[in-house]
Amino acid sequence: MSGTVGQVIHCRAAVAWEAGKPLVIEQVEVAPPQAMEVRMKILYTSLCHTDVYFWEAKGQNPLFPRIYGHEAGGIVESVGEGVTDLKPGDHVLPIFTGECKECAHCKSEESNMCDLLRINTDRGVMLSDGKSRFSIKGQPIYHFLGTSTFSEYTVVHVGCIAKINPLAPLDKVCVLSCGISTGLGAMVNVAKPPKGSTVAVFGLGAVGLAAAEGARIAGASRIIGVDLNPNRFQGAKKFGVTEFVNPKDHNKPVQEVIAEMTNGGVDRSVECTGNVEAMISAFECVHDGWGVAVLVGVPHKDAVFKTHPINLLNERTLKGTFFGNYKPRSDIPSVVEKYMSKELEVEKFITHQVPFSEINKAFDYMLKGESLRCIIHMEE
Ligand code: CXF
Numbered sequence: 001m002s003g004t005v006g007q008v009i010h011c012r013a014a015v016a017w018e019a020g021k022p023l024v025i026e027q028v029e030v031a032p033p034q035a036m037e038v039r040m041k042i043l044y045t046s047l048c049h050t051d052v053y054f055w056e057a058k059g060q061n062p063l064f065p066r067i068y069g070h071e072a073g074g075i076v077e078s079v080g081e082g083v084t085d086l087k088p089g090d091h092v093l094p095i096f097t098g099e100c101k102e103c104a105h106c107k108s109e110e111s112n113m114c115d116l117l118r119i120n121t122d123r124g125v126m127l128s129d130g131k132s133r134f135s136i137k138g139q140p141i142y143h144f145l146g147t148s149t150f151s152e153y154t155v156v157h158v159g160c161i162a163k164i165n166p167l168a169p170l171d172k173v174c175v176l177s178c179g180i181s182t183g184l185g186a187m188v189n190v191a192k193p194p195k196g197s198t199v200a201v202f203g204l205g206a207v208g209l210a211a212a213e214g215a216r217i218a219g220a221s222r223i224i225g226v227d228l229n230p231n232r233f234q235g236a237k238k239f240g241v242t243e244f245v246n247p248k249d250h251n252k253p254v255q256e257v258i259a260e261m262t263n264g265g266v267d268r269s270v271e272c273t274g275n276v277e278a279m280i281s282a283f284e285c286v287h288d289g290w291g292v293a294v295l296v297g298v299p300h301k302d303a304v305f306k307t308h309p310i311n312l313l314n315e316r317t318l319k320g321t322f323f324g325n326y327k328p329r330s331d332i333p334s335v336v337e338k339y340m341s342k343e344l345e346v347e348k349f350i351t352h353q354v355p356f357s358e359i360n361k362a363f364d365y366m367l368k369g370e371s372l373r374c375i376i377h378m379e380e
Pocket residue numbers: 048049050051096119121178179298323
């Protein structure tokens with residue numbers, strides 16, 4: 001690897017030239033890392049809904065050409081000036097949001113919303129100099145979420161990199177760099193269900209199933225899965241879901257159905273769809289006196305959450321969370337350790353695998369709703 005230090009690397013990347021059009025594998029140039037940056041070799045990456053959402057460019061300013069991808073695992077190739085805690089050969093997960101360790105958020109035990117490095121979906125360049133590290137014959141290609149992992153090599157700010165146990169299999173733990181940690185953390189860090197409690201999870205995609213997995217780990221006695229798609233119910237049992245409610249099967253609001261099933265409401269609920277009606281149901285289905293609802297799903301930009309204030313006065317708590325309240329550098333290594341100690345299972349989230357040259361298949365599986373996570377193997 002040392003032969004490439006300080007040099008431009010020529011490698012393959014999957015470039016999105018236009019919104020919604022298949023990615024094209026191209027030869028790209030990847031510039032060396034600048035101050036506080038790390039250049040890493042991606043070994044495995046997986047597709048998350050956020051990649052698909054921005055690639056489709058529905059309702060936002062599209063930046064093209066762009067290299068998508070943010071859930072991944074790999075190895076440090078070289079580091080820029082000022083990077084002291086990472087060295088070539090370290091095993092790492094890039095994270096779409098960062099931790100500078102210096103701002104008020106990073107210094108607070110309660111927040112992971114770093115001022116310097118928090119997610120920015122509109123930026124397509126590196127923070128330090130406003131330039132891209134990717135190009136094709138000199139034409140700049142935009143970054144995505146500061147990670148751009150659909151490339152054999154990428155450049156990431158050091159604050160957006162979690163250094164993990166080198167014994168952890170990267171083809172499995174790569175899924176911990178976004179969706180699974182988001183759902184898991186929402187449950188174990190924010191909802192915190194007491195042992196034996198009753199929990200509802202709205203949305204049984206990868207994030208919701210990770211929330212269910214968190215409830216299982218916490219020792220919840222009943223985990224009620226709520227989804228409009230009955231095909232998801234069978235598979236959800238593996239993640240600890242004990243009962244199912246399909247709102248379409250009832251002619252009253254699902255919060256009333258759940259209240260009847262649970263003698264007044266669940267102790268905790270986690271919402272992972274982003275649909276504002278589901279968010280309201282998730283809040284109103286928690287028990288008065290102690291119930292806590294946690295919002296995770298990303299709503300439509302014009303959505304408005306509406307509930308009668310008495311629902312709060314009656315001692316229900318409404319919370320929201322971002323990336324499961326995990327601080328990327330400080331906390332994600334310990335999530336990897338939960339996998340290593342077999343407390344957390346990640347294999348069951350991995351439903352598909354494709355070689356990098358067939359990355360567009362991963363988009364098809366996700367768009368058809370067939371996959372939870374599809375691992376893309378960079379080395380074929
Ligand atoms: C999401 C979280 C909310 C904003 C967009 C990104 N996380 C990763 O996929």
